[in-house]
Each structure stands twice: as structure tokens, then as C-alpha cells.
Amino acid sequence: MNNLTIAIISGLLYFIGTQRVGYGLSTATGSPIVSGFIFGLLYNDVETGLIIGASIQLLYLGVVFTGGNVPNDQSLAACIAIPAALATGISVDVAVALSIPFGLLGAFVDQIRRTTNLIWLHKADEYAAKCDIKGIERCALVYPTITAFFIRFIPVFLVNLVGPEAAKFLVDNLPAWVTTGLGVAGGVLPAIGFAIILLQIGRKEILPFYFIGYFLVKYLNLGTMAIAVFGVCIALLIYYKSTMEHRKDGV
Amino acid sequence: MSENTVTNKVIQKKHVNQTHLYWWLGGENSNSYERLQALSFCNALAKNLKLLYPDDKEGLREALERNLEFFNTEGTIGAMVPAITLAMEEKKAQDKEMSGELITNLKLGLMGPIAGIGDTLIWGTMKAIILALGCSFALQGNPLGVVFPFLFTLMVFVIGRYTATLGYNLGTDAVTKMISSGLMNKVIDAASILGLFMMGALSASYVRLSTKLQYTIEATETVISLQKILDAIIPGILPLLAIFGILWYFKNKGQNYVKLIGLIILICMVGALIGVF
Numbered sequence: 001m002n003n004l005t006i007a008i009i010s011g012l013l014y015f016i017g018t019q020r021v022g023y024g025l026s027t028a029t030g031s032p033i034v035s036g037f038i039f040g041l042l043y044n045d046v047e048t049g050l051i052i053g054a055s056i057q058l059l060y061l062g063v064v065f066t067g068g069n070v071p072n073d074q075s076l077a078a079c080i081a082i083p084a085a086l087a088t089g090i091s092v093d094v095a096v097a098l099s100i101p102f103g104l105l106g107a108f109v110d111q112i113r114r115t116t117n118l119i120w121l122h123k124a125d126e127y128a129a130k131c132d133i134k135g136i137e138r139c140a141l142v143y144p145t146i147t148a149f150f151i152r153f154i155p156v157f158l159v160n161l162v163g164p165e166a167a168k169f170l171v172d173n174l175p176a177w178v179t180t181g182l183g184v185a186g187g188v189l190p191a192i193g194f195a196i197i198l199l200q201i202g203r204k205e206i207l208p209f210y211f212i213g214y215f216l217v218k219y220l221n222l223g224t225m226a227i228a229v230f231g232v233c234i235a236l237l238i239y240y241k242s243t244m245e246h247r248k249d250g251v
Numbered sequence: 252m253s254e255n256t257v258t259n260k261v262i263q264k265k266h267v268n269q270t271h272l273y274w275w276l277g278g279e280n281s282n283s284y285e286r287l288q289a290l291s292f293c294n295a296l297a298k299n300l301k302l303l304y305p306d307d308k309e310g311l312r313e314a315l316e317r318n319l320e321f322f323n324t325e326g327t328i329g330a331m332v333p334a335i336t337l338a339m340e341e342k343k344a345q346d347k348e349m350s351g352e353l354i355t356n357l358k359l360g361l362m363g364p365i366a367g368i369g370d371t372l373i374w375g376t377m378k379a380i381i382l383a384l385g386c387s388f389a390l391q392g393n394p395l396g397v398v399f400p401f402l403f404t405l406m407v408f409v410i411g412r413y414t415a416t417l418g419y420n421l422g423t424d425a426v427t428k429m430i431s432s433g434l435m436n437k438v439i440d441a442a443s444i445l446g447l448f449m450m451g452a453l454s455a456s457y458v459r460l461s462t463k464l465q466y467t468i469e470a471t472e473t474v475i476s477l478q479k480i481l482d483a484i485i486p487g488i489l490p491l492l493a494i495f496g497i498l499w500y501f502k503n504k505g506q507n508y509v510k511l512i513g514l515i516i517l518i519c520m521v522g523a524l525i526g527v528f
Contacts, residue, residue, distance in 0.1 A: 019280070020278050020279040020280040020282070021276055021277070021278065021280045022275060022276060022278055022404070023274070023275050023276075023277075023278035023279065023326040023327070023407060023408075023411070024278070024326070024327070024403060024404045024407035024408070025278070025404050027378060027382075027400060027403055027404060027407075028400035028401040028403060028404045029400075031382065031385070031400035033382075033385050033386065033389045033396050033397055033399070033400060034397055034400055036389065037389075037394060037396075037397045046392070046394060047392030048392075050389040050390075050392050050393070050394065050396060050397075051389065051390055051392055053389060054385070054386040054389035054390045054396060055390070057382060057385070057386050057389070058383075058386055058453075058457050061378075061379045061382055061383055061386075061450075061453075062375070062379055064370050064374040064375055065279075065374070072508060097516065100512055100516075104508055104509055104512070114282055114283055114284055115283070115284065117281055117282060117283035117290075118283045118284065118285055120281055120283075120290065121281065121283045121285060121286060121289065121290050124281075124290050124293065124319060125316075125319060128293065128312065128315040128316050128319050129312060129316070131301075131308055131311050131312050131315065133297045133298060133301055136290075136293060136294050136297050136315070137294055137297065139281065139290060139294075140277045140280065140281045140290045140291055140293070140294035141276060141277060141280060141281075141294070144280050144281045145280060148280075177520065177523045177524040178520055178523075180523035180528070181516070181519045181520030181521070181522065181523035181524070181528070182516070182519070182520070183523075184460070184519040184522065184523055184528040185515055185516045185519040185520075187458065187459030187460055188458065188459070188460050188490075188493050188515055188519060189512070189515060190454070190457050190458050191454065191458045191490065191493045191494045191497050192497055192508075192511065192512070192515075194450055194453070194454040194458065194494050195494050195495075195497035195498040195500075195501060196501070196506075197375060197379055197446065197447075197450050198447075198450070198494070198495075198498050199498060199501050199502065200370075200371065200375040201371060201375055201376065201443040201446050201447060202447060202498070203443070206440065206443055206444050206447060207447065209444050209447040209448045209451065210447040210448065210450060210451040211451060212448060212451060213447065213448040213449060213450065213451025213452035213453075213455070214451035214452065214454060214455045214487065214491065215451075215455070215486075215487075216451075216452060216455075217451075217452045217455035217456055218455050218486040218487040219486065222452070223387075224383070224384060224387035224452065224453065224456070225384075225387075227448070227449060227452040228380075228384065228449060230448075231444075231445045231448040231449050231452075232445060234444065234445070234448060235441045235442065235444050235445035235448070236441070238440070238441055238444055239437060239438070239440075239441035242437045242440065242441070243434070243437055
């Protein structure tokens with residue numbers, strides 16, 4: 001697979017992974033798991049692609065777009081780090097660490113998109129004054145998608161033209177302690193995703209449930225699906241108990 | 252009340268579904284800094300507003316402009332807001348005395364509380380759990396992991412369709428009562444408990460940190476590894492400290508990703524240099 005093809009596909013994937021027609025759709029199309037799978041097919045190594053993708057996905061589990069702000073862009077991180085890692089064979093942990101600056105840059109790319117959307121909003125004001133329903137529809141669905149294509153495709157296309165070589169050069173020429181350090185960081189960084197979720201839902205009164213989940217795995221080595229079954233049961237029990245009290249109180 | 256009830260039903264179930272479909276399609280696509288989801292909101296209603304004002308161009312123009320005003324909420328649970336607005340616009344179209352401000356105020360009043368509920372339930376809990384399950388398959392190289400992210404999108408659509416229908420049928424009063432009742436908080440509590448439980452389990456599997464520090468007793472040549480001692484006391488204490496250290500950072504230093512990530516990478520590199528990791 002030559003660089004140009006990979007660069008074009010990466011640019012397209014980034015556009016598809018960030019275009020916002022369909023609420024919640026880009027959560028799937030932009031998921032590093034999905035990008036990892038597709039790049040894995042291209043490089044004939046689906047397993048590694050999925051593993052790198054999932055490792056990047058873990059960083060972004062807890063990201064919530066409060067007020068429409070994208071604080072961190074999982075798709076940009078994936079569309080640059082995954083092809084670079086698959087092309088050069090750098091380790092998963094180092095790939096995860098390398099992906100992070102791009103995830104942060106993605107926040108700026110989205111700011112550009114939302115700024116250009118002002119044009120279409122004001123155009124829609126004009127259409128509303130003329131009762132042009134079709135015009136409003138184009139402003140809401142078509143025009144922003146077209147501008148988004150250029151904003152998303154071009155930078156990722158350009159970076160991926162040189163990406164794999166640059167990543168390989170970087171990793172080959174870094175001193176050992178830097179790559180070891182990046183590897184360690186790759187293991188620690190998913191902690192950010194979990195910390196964000198704790199920040200959102202980890203109220204003191206229910207925080208022990210977090211520790212129960214944590215140590216069920218550490219002491220008993222339970223798998224994720226097993227944990228999910230127990231988790232749903234516990235949540236249901238607590239919900240039923242609280243709604244029973246709710247009725248008794250007559251609130 | 253009787254003067255407010257709609258006499259000629261124009262809006263059918265398929266029209267409510269259409270408003271939801273357009274709301275879902277529009278999503279964050281046209282989101283701008285000035286009025287955020289306003290354009291998506293207006294576009295979700297536009298076709299049905301035209302039905303409500305077949306011959307009244309002035310009325311239609313006012314309705315379109317009214318719904319192009321600032322709006323922002325969580326789009327899944329929040330799908331009920333365009334649907335409730337549709338119900339109110341239907342009333343207004345037949346009752347010229349009804350004030351348009353009533354509709355605007357209702358939208359502005361609902362969007363905040365609904366965003367709070369939706370961000371917690373849909374994005375903070377449901378998304379995290381579904382994607383994490385996908386990760387657990389993908390990390391083993393299993394392509395089944397790819398299905399989960401799309402499952403999330405499907406759930407967003409289905410739940411949105413449900414809340415939109417509910418919103419249109421129940422109307423303003425019932426929805427406001429539901430949001431302010433304690434019942435909603437109990438749903439959020441149960442979902443948060445499930446979320447925390449799952450996140451505990453997943454962070455135990457996926458956050459990795461161990462130390463290479465060890466000490467050799469010269470006389471007997473026994474190697475004492477700090478990690479082994481830690482494992483014997485509390486397994487997984489270092490990753491847990493890392494997670495709560497970051498949580499502490501967020502709480503006390505704000506959510507500055509760039510600084511935090513820089514700090515983590517720096518600590519890891521220095522640690523690797525002096526042989527701690």
C-alpha cells in the first residue's frame with residue numbers, strides 16, 4: 001500500500017469520522033476501534049489494527065461534548081497514529097502516546113468548522129425571512145458538510161503523506177529511556193478517560209461501586225461481560241429499591 | 252384550557268417522526284458559536300411548520316424565525332424538545348392569541364435540565380459502557396468490537412424517537428413534572444452506579460503501571476521487588492493511584508488536557524530514565 005493511497009483513505013476516514021450529519025453517528029464512524037479495523041484491513045493485519053484502535057479508544061471513553069465543544073478528537077488521533085504504527089511496527093503503547101497531541105489538535109480543527117458554520121447560519125436567516133424551507137434544509141445539512149470535508153480531509157491527507165516515515169525516524173532516533181517512558185505513558189494515559197468519568201458520575205455516596213468493580217477484576221479476574229451482568233443486576237436492584245421508597249414517601 | 256386545545260389535528264404520528272428524523276440528521280452538523288443547535292432545531296420543524304401555515308406566509312416566517320433562535324441541549328433525551336415545540340406550534344397556528352414568547356421560553360427552560368440528564372445518561376454512562384465493551388473485544392483482536400460503536404448510534408436514534416414521541420404526546424406540563432420529580436434522579440443514580448461499577452472493572456484491566464524498583468540484600472543475595480510487595484498488600488494500587496491522582500488534578504487544577512498529558516509523559520520519561528518504571 002503506497003503512501004498516497006493511505007493518505008487519501010486516512011483523509012476520507014477522518015472526514016467520515018467527524019462529519020456530524022446523524023446525531024451520535026460520528027461516535028461510531030470516528031471510533032478508533034472502527035478506524036483500527038479499516039486500517040488493519042488495508043495493512044493486512046486486522047488484529048494489530050484493532051488492538052491499537054481500542055487502546056486509543058480507551059483514552060476517549062469519558063469525553064463529553066458539553067455545550068457542543070469538542071475537547072479532544074479521537075478520530076484525528078486514530079487517523080494519524082494507527083496508519084503510522086501499522087506501517088512502521090512501533091509498539092502499541094508508543095503509538096497511543098504519539099496519538100495524543102493529534103487528539104488535542106483536533107479540538108482546534110473543530111473550532112474552525114464551527115466558525116465557518118456562522119456563514120450558513122446567517123444564510124439560513126435570509127432563507128427564513130423568505131420562507132424558503134429547502135434553503136434552510138441545505139444550510140442545515142448540505143453546506144456545512146461540504147465545508148467540513150475540506151477542513152477535515154486536507155490536513156490529515158498531508159500529514160499522512162509523510163506520517164509513517166516521520167514516526168519511524170522519530171522512534172528509531174529517540175534514546176531508549178524516551179521510548180520506554182512513552183511506553184509507560186501509553187499504559188497510564190487511559191487513566192485520563194476513567195478519571196473524567198469519575199469526575200462526572202463519581203459522587204461520594206456511590207463511589208464504592210467503582211472500587212467493587214476494580215477489585216473484582218484484580219482479585220477474581222472476572223471478564224468484562226461477567227462484570228456487565230453483575231453491574232446491570234446491582235443497578236436494577238438499587239433502582240427498584242429506591243422507587244419503592246419513592247412510592248412509600250408519596251413524593 | 253379549551254381555547255388552547257387543537258381543534259383540527261394536522262400533525263400525525265408520521266410528522267412527529269419526521270421532525271425527529273430531521274433533528275437526528277441535523278445533529279451538530281450546523282453547530283456554530285453564535286446560536287449552537289438553532290439551525291438544526293429550525294430545520295427539524297420547518298417542513299411541519301409549512302403544514303401548519305399553508306396559506307399564511309407571515310405566520311410561517313415568524314414561526315421559522317422564532318425557531319432559529321439560540322438553542323442547545325443533549326440531542327437524544329433532548330429530541331423531545333423539538334417534538335414538544337411542534338405540539339405548541341400546532342396550538343399557536345390555530346390560536347392567534349397565543350404568544351410566541353411562550354414557546355421560546357419553554358424551549359429555553361427545558362434545554363438546560365435536559366442537557367444535564369442527557370450528558371450524564373447518554374454520553375457519560377451509556378457511551379462509556381458500550382464503547383468499553385467494544386474495546387474489550389477489539390483488544391483481543393476480535394472484529395466483533397467494531398459492532399459496539401454502531402450499537403451506540405442505533406440506541407441514540409431509538410431512544411430519541413421514543414423521547415420525541417413521548418414529548419409530543421405528553422406535552423409540556425407532564426414533561427416538566429417528570430424532569431423535576433425525584434424519579435429522574437433515581438434513574439440517573441442507577442445508571443451512574445452501573446457506570447461506576449463497569450468503569451472500575453475496565454480501569455483495572457486497561458490502566459497499566461508497575462515499578463521496576465528492587466533492592467538486593469548483599470549478604471543473602473535475595474532480590475526484594477517493590478512491585479511484589481505492593482501486589483501482596485493491594486493488587487493494582489499503582490494504576491488506582493494514577494487514576495485518582497488525575498481526578499485530583501481535574502478537581503483542583505481544572506480540565507487542562509495539554510498540561511496534564513505533558514505532565515504524565517514527563518513523569519513517565521523521568522521515571523524510565525532513573526529506573527523507577
